[in-house]
Amino acid sequence: MTSPENHLSLNHIQCRYGDNTVVHNLSLEIKRGELVCLLGYSGCGKTTVLRAVAGFEPIHNGSIILNNNLLSSATEQIPAEKRNFGMVFQDYALFPHLNIEENVTFSLRKESRSVRHKQSEELLELVGLQGLGARHPHELSGGQQQRVALARALAQSPEVILMDEPFSNLDVELRQRLATEVCEILKTRGITGIMVTHDQHEAFAIADRIAVMHNGIIQQWDSGYNLYHKPANRFVAEFVGQGALLRGTVHGDGRLQTELGEIHGEERQALTDGCKVEMLVRPDDVTFDQEGRHEATIIRRNFLGAESLYTLQLTSGEEILGLIPSHLQEEVGKSVRFNLDMDNMIVFACNLDRAENMGTAHEH
Amino acid sequence: MFKETSLLHLTTYLLAIVVALPFLVILLSWGDINQEIWAHLLDYLFLDLLTNTLWLIIGVGSGVLILGTTLAWLTTMCDFPGRSIFDWALMLPFAIPAYVLAFVMLDLFSYGGSFYQAIDIFFGGMIAPPDIQSTAGVITVFVLVFYPYVYMLARTAFISQGNRLLEAGQSLGLTPLQAFLRIALPMARPAIAAGVALALMETLADFGAVSIFNYDTFTLAIYTSWDDFRSLSTAAQLSSLLLLFALMALFGERAMRGQSKYHQTSGRAPYRFQLTGWRGWGTTIAISLVLFFSFITPVVQLLIWGAEVVQQELNSRYFEMLYHTLILGGSAALLAVLGAFALAMARRKREDWKIEWVGRLITLGYALPGSVLAVGIMIIFAKVGLAWSSIVEWLGGEATSIMMQSVAALLFAYLVRFLTVAHGPVESSLEQIKPSMEEAARSLGESNGGVIRRIYLPILTPGILMALLMVMIDVMKELPATYLLRPYGWDTFAVRTYEMASEGMWEHAALPALSLVLVGLLPVILLVRRSR
Incomplete structure (x- = not known):
């Protein structure tokens, strides 16, 4: 089923909270280095899909496969800490008791102090925050905090990076600039990325392919151009553009x-x-x-x-x-x-x- | 993490039973009425109890309301010489227990005391020195000790309002004073009312000050019916009446506190109304007088007395008291923080409405006045002791009695009363850990142990230390429950201060009282630092 170029596969997954099924029989094939978006209104199940990929939510049917290795199925689940996926949260989730450098190098606990310092410097420069390593999270603006969260997720050299509404707390101008920057960083490093958003412009700006979701079902899985010009159904036609x-x-x-x-x-x-x-x-x-x-x-x-x-x-x-x-x-x-x-x-x-x-x- | 919520829930329900028991035995005490004692009470005391309590509620309530609000308005919205010092110094009286200010004032204003003489010299014959041992005197002492509750909450409310709304009012044609009266004051009303309710709770619960002033209130009558008449049931019946007043104050505070949350606007430093010339200096002098009577006088007087007796009094007896005070405070603090942590963890997910309600019940313990609590616990221990000895005798053994007055009874009382004190800082430090932080740590490769070690412990530690400190100091200052429940020979600083003061041996009360004021200053300093 999985073709060789496919990196991450979601096969017929189903997620439930109690009796309430929020994701129905959902399948996605994501290529290595591809940047994809899950787009939809809040409550459509997109965040649940992302959290299932991250390993925070169990799936009740189907499977999630990375490089032909099973990550999740109805019976098995590799814990989140063993997946080596970077995750960027909507509220940034920076650790308030650690400074920026300690936040960024949180995953490098086995490295020496000098290696950690060097890594932190490099990553902070990459996200445009050089020299801020000694500050604490509350001293940074929202946009800066989001950059730190990205640097922290990149520090462990993840194969896949997962972003949950990463820019929704930022103002419009900053949102678009940061989206473009993140896109470039991920493309340069060849990291596969999945982003969840309700903002179609954000999705158009960053994604190679977009999955429009509604009521736990993928309505269309296509490029932004096709979503706009060739909507598959009335929902997509009305939701996009x-x-x-x-x-x-x-x-x-x-x-x-x-x-x-x-x-x-x-x-x-x-x-x-x-x-x-x-x-x-x-x-x-x-x-x-x-x-x-x-x-x-x-x-x-x-x-x-x-x-x-x-x-x-x-x-x-x-x-x-x-x-x-x-x-x-x-x-x-x-x-x-x-x-x-x-x-x-x-x-x-x-x-x-x-x-x-x-x-x-x-x-x- | 902490998937074993069932253990947490079990602990929470146990705590709820521990807190509910004293309430229950107090409220169910009306089955056995001692008619002789009640006849005596109704004939000689009961009317006084009610009128005195009402006087205290009216007098202290309006006193702290006016004093606390005025001071808060002056220090946050006006400018005058010394404002930035008064801003924090006005919180210092928090460190003075009511019974300490009571006996210092009693001495200074009684015949031959320093203030008595000063008034005599300056105004000789024109005005008589006031009779401090009166309703007005008691009310004054309580107002001076408890106004910081209103001051602190009103001050925070005024600061968090910012000045944008006052500017809006002025742009609509109000003078600064009108803007304060019509905008700032109504917005701060919930916070001010909450402060008044807290001050009233403390007033109703006070035992030491009214006892030193010989002013008959419920707490005193409760003590008398136990100490003179040996009637626990009468004490419990009186307690249930006091409990009604205390619960009213508590529910008032809760309701007001809930409302005050909605008024939060930007916190730009407010523009201050300049009080210049005689108005400025007049304000400075007036506020200095408040501080002089509420803080400087007791501290200086205690230092003078302390210096006289420090040679003889700083002996093994003092260190034994220190040891008892610390060991009780320390173990009670540990118990309360453990309980508070379990409660905060169980409430964290906010999914289970039963746990929510149990949590609210548990924090009611704070409303139990110490003497009421002590009576409740004595009844519980008496009943358990009775049951225990009958079981042992039925089994053919020889019953060892369970002591009503014991360290166990004391710790029980402290846990019920101060769990709420510990719960605040523990819960707010736990709230700093957002669920996404734990998930972030996991996505960065940390397992269970690592999440606890690298996220939970370092973030929780300051809050837990804060809770330990606050409970410990509250326990050290606690008088009525300690006085009634302590086992023989377990004198604490509070008990010793009260015993010496109530016998008029001021000098001997000075050293333990001074020790209490010193430790009491610690949380005030923390409070001041946090409020700036």
């Missing part, structure tokens, strides 16, 4: 009758003639054009800098979003003409998909 769903009916192959008239596009799914569907319209599919085919009224405008996000109301009352370069300013209340770029048409069958996915998407 912005957009609107337009009702329509299928005619023949690839032609769709909607509010906006007939729309042609490349149809991925085979849909039968006459089927009721919903079509995903992303804000970047919309372009203003004085000779455009469609018409709508501007009811809201959000200036974002390079672009403005317009909320457009169609004659039927349905609303779509349009992301337009901000120099093409149009006023609220005005009627505009626009075109839809539907090369990449995403369509969900109404009845079928509603029954399966809408119920869950409604929670939010």
Whole structure:
């Protein structure tokens, strides 16, 4: 089952708290040196998966395998301290009674003092904190503490590093800078990384592949590009990025009758003639054009800098979003003409998909 | 780690039984009423007991409220000469036991005492020296000793409010004084009320000071019904009434303490209202007077007396007392900290509501006044002794009696009363260890032993030492339970101070009293350092 290039495999794992199953039959194959994200709302089971990989949670079915060695199964579990996985916690979990150097070299207890000192210096330089080894955790800012936590996890030269919402306590600007830095460090060292986050931008910034989770099930396991442009189901379409769903009916192959008239596009799914569907319209599919085919009224405008996000109301009352370069300013209340770029048409069958996915998407 | 929670839970339930027993025997004591004694009590004493207790509650309550809050407002929100010294010095009276200030004041204001003479010389004939052995005198002593509870809590509340809200008030047109009255004071109300409740609990529980002043209160009546009438049941019945007052104060404190947590804003150093000229110096003099009567006077007077007798008194008898005081304090501290640690560990996961409730029950022990506790424990030991001898006799042996007054009874009492004192620092040091730290240590390759050795022990040690110290010092100062339960010959500093003082032999009380003040200063210094 495990192909040679796969480093870490989660095979059909199931996790339970008492009678409550929070992870269902979940499988992931992660390549050596790959950086992956588990993305989803809180309570979707992503942290439980990470803690199961770390060895803090038992699994009740399936197996977790590293380099063809069994780490966890329903009956066996290698303890966390024997796994040599680095772990970075949401609250950093630095030891308050130790200084930064002692924190970083916590795992190097068998090394001599001079080796530990040298290691600490190197790692602190790597994370941009040179010279702070003698300080105590409470003397550092949140971002600095998170860097220490990363250095501490790297000190034991782990094969895999696990990060649980590592940047969620930081402000937005610092979050993105640190995410990029961490990504570079892990890539340079060839360390396999799994990060849990609820922030899709963080996931896009760092991950090679992203697993979108909902209700303990992986909804899609793909690159960030594909999650946005080829969402596998309605949940992913609504969770990743912005957009609107337009009702329509299928005619023949690839032609769709909607509010906006007939729309042609490349149809991925085979849909039968006459089927009721919903079509995903992303804000970047919309372009203003004085000779455009469609018409709508501007009811809201959000200036974002390079672009403005317009909320457009169609004659039927349905609303779509349009992301337009901000120099093409149009006023609220005005009627505009626009075109839809539907090369990449995403369509969900109404009845079928509603029954399966809408119920869950409604929670939010 | 510590997966064996069942052992922890068992210990916690045992502790709960230990704490609940004295409460139960006190509250269930009404089955056997000695009519003769009660007739006597109702005829001669009971009305006095009630009115005196009410006077104390009203007088001490309003006194500490006004004095403590005013002092806290002055030192945190105003500036005047000497402010930064008064800021911490006003906590020093914490180190003076009430019975010590009581007998010092009694001497100084009685006929021929230094203050009596001073008033006589300065105002000769215009005003009579006040009668200290009166309701007002008792209230004054209690206010001077217990105002630091209100001062400390109000001060912390004012500081943690920051000044942003006062600035908001001023921007809405309030003067600084109006802003204090309408914003800072209402926000600090829970903390202030909690301080008043603590002061009242201590007042109700006091035995030494009221006894020295001959002021009839419940604690004194409890002691009399045991010592004069040998009626444990009457003592227990009186105790149950006192217990009601004490529990009311405790629940008041708990409720207020809970609310005060919500008012925490940024802690920028507050802008201080400048008191200049005569107002500044007037404030300085007024606060100096408080400090003079509550701390400087007793310490200086004790030093003078102590110097007179140190030659004869610093003898083997003194060191025997020291030994008894330390051995009782030390073993009680160990017991209380062990109990507190088990309780804190059992409560840590906060999953089991039964443990939560048991934990709350256990910390009620703090509300038991020492004399009430002593009566409860004597009843328990008497019953156990009776049962024991009947069992032994039934088996055909010769019964050895179980002593009501013994070291075991004392340690029982200290454990019930001071478990809460130990619980605070132990729990807060345990709270520093977040679950993720243990997991971090594991992910860095540490096993069970390593996690205990490298994470738990070093982080817990300061809190445990703090708890040991605080319980030890509280036990050393504890008077009523020790006085009633100590085995023959086991005099502690507190007992010796009280015995000598109640017989008017001030000089002989000075050395043990001074020793108590000195050890009492230790936690105050720690408190002061933490509060800065």
